[in-house]
Amino acid sequence: MFLSVFHWLSSRMRSRRLARYAIPDALWSRTLAGLPFLVDWSAADLARLRETATLFIAEKEFTTAHDLPLTDDMVVAIAVQASVPILELGMAWYGGWHGVVIYPGEFIIRKDVMDEDGVVHHVREEAAGEAWEHGPVILSWQDIQLGSGLAEPNTQPYNVVIHEFAHKLDMLNGASDGIPAFSSQLHTDVAREAWADHLHAAYDAFADRCEQVPEHRWGRDPVLSLLDPYAAQHPAEFFAVASEVFFTEPAALFERLPALYSLLQAFYLQDPARRVLQVGHHQDRCLP
Numbered sequence: 001m002f003l004s005v006f007h008w009l010s011s012r013m014r015s016r017r018l019a020r021y022a023i024p025d026a027l028w029s030r031t032l033a034g035l036p037f038l039v040d041w042s043a044a045d046l047a048r049l050r051e052t053a054t055l056f057i058a059e060k061e062f063t064t065a066h067d068l069p070l071t072d073d074m075v076v077a078i079a080v081q082a083s084v085p086i087l088e089l090g091m092a093w094y095g096g097w098h099g100v101v102i103y104p105g106e107f108i109i110r111k112d113v114m115d116e117d118g119v120v121h122h123v124r125e126e127a128a129g130e131a132w133e134h135g136p137v138i139l140s141w142q143d144i145q146l147g148s149g150l151a152e153p154n155t156q157p158y159n160v161v162i163h164e165f166a167h168k169l170d171m172l173n174g175a176s177d178g179i180p181a182f183s184s185q186l187h188t189d190v191a192r193e194a195w196a197d198h199l200h201a202a203y204d205a206f207a208d209r210c211e212q213v214p215e216h217r218w219g220r221d222p223v224l225s226l227l228d229p230y231a232a233q234h235p236a237e238f239f240a241v242a243s244e245v246f247f248t249e250p251a252a253l254f255e256r257l258p259a260l261y262s263l264l265q266a267f268y269l270q271d272p273a274r275r276v277l278q279v280g281h282h283q284d285r286c287l288p
Helices: 002-020 025-033 043-059 072-083 141-148 160-171 192-212 215-220 229-233 235-248 250-256 258-268 272-286
Strands: 061-064 099-103 107-114 120-127 129-131 137-140
Touching (some): 002 043, 043 072, 061 072, 072 099, 072 141, 072 160, 129 160, 137 141, 137 160, 141 160, 192 235, 235 250, 235 258, 250 272
Parallel strands (some): 099 137
Antiparallel strands (some): 129 137
16 A cells, blocks of 8 residues: 555656656757757657656756856756666666756866876866766766767767766766666666676777777777777776767767677667667668
C-alpha cells in the first residue's frame, strides 16, 4: 500500500512539473534549430528528450555571472543538451546537486596540481566549463554557442555542455577517473571491471597516437581530427571528449573507433549512429 502511494505521489509530482515548466512550442523549435546534431532524432525520441529537459529545468537552478542576462533560450538550450546523455539513464543520475552557473565567456579557475616529483603547483587557467563533485556545473555561454554551430563538415566536434555533464556522470561514484557509475538494473549486460579495462586501453592507445603523430598533422589524422587531443590529458577527459563525439558525430566515431563507440553505447544505452544511418538509408532510397 505504501509503495503504491509513493508511486502515485511521484507520478503526480512529475505531471505537475511537466505542466508547470512546459517548454513552449516556439522555443522548442528554436532550440532544435540551433542544435543540428538532433536533426536525425525521431519524433518519439525528441518527445522524450523534451520531457527530460523540462524535468531538468524544474529541478535545477540557473544563475549567471558578470551581469549576463538569463534568458529562456539559454536555459532551454542547456537543459536539452544536458538531457541528451541521460535520455535512457534518467534524471536520478543528475541527483545530489542543483546549480548551473553561466558565464558570458571563458572564466578563470584556480587549482593545485602535483607533478611527478610530488611538488604541488598552483595553477591558474581559463576554462570553458567546469563540473564540481556535489556542486554546480559552470559553463561559458560563448562556448555553448560556438559548439552549437560546429555542425559543418571537417570541423572537430565540440560540445561543452555534454562534456561537463559527462564529467558529472563520471563523478557520481566518486572522483573523476573516466569510469562512470553503472546500475545493476540498467546495465545488466555490462561487466564494470572489463568495461574499465577496455576504456583505459582505448585511452592509452589514443595517448600513444597523440605522441606518435606530429602535432602539425593532427588535423589530417582520422582519429585526432575527430577526438580533440586534449582528451589525452587524463582518462576523465578522454571519457568526456569521447562522449561529446558519441552524441554529436556518432557515425564518424562508429566508423573510426568502433570499440570505443561500443563502450559508450553500453553505458549510455543509446545507439545514436543508428539514427544517422537510418536517415541516410531513407534518403538514399528517395534519390531519383
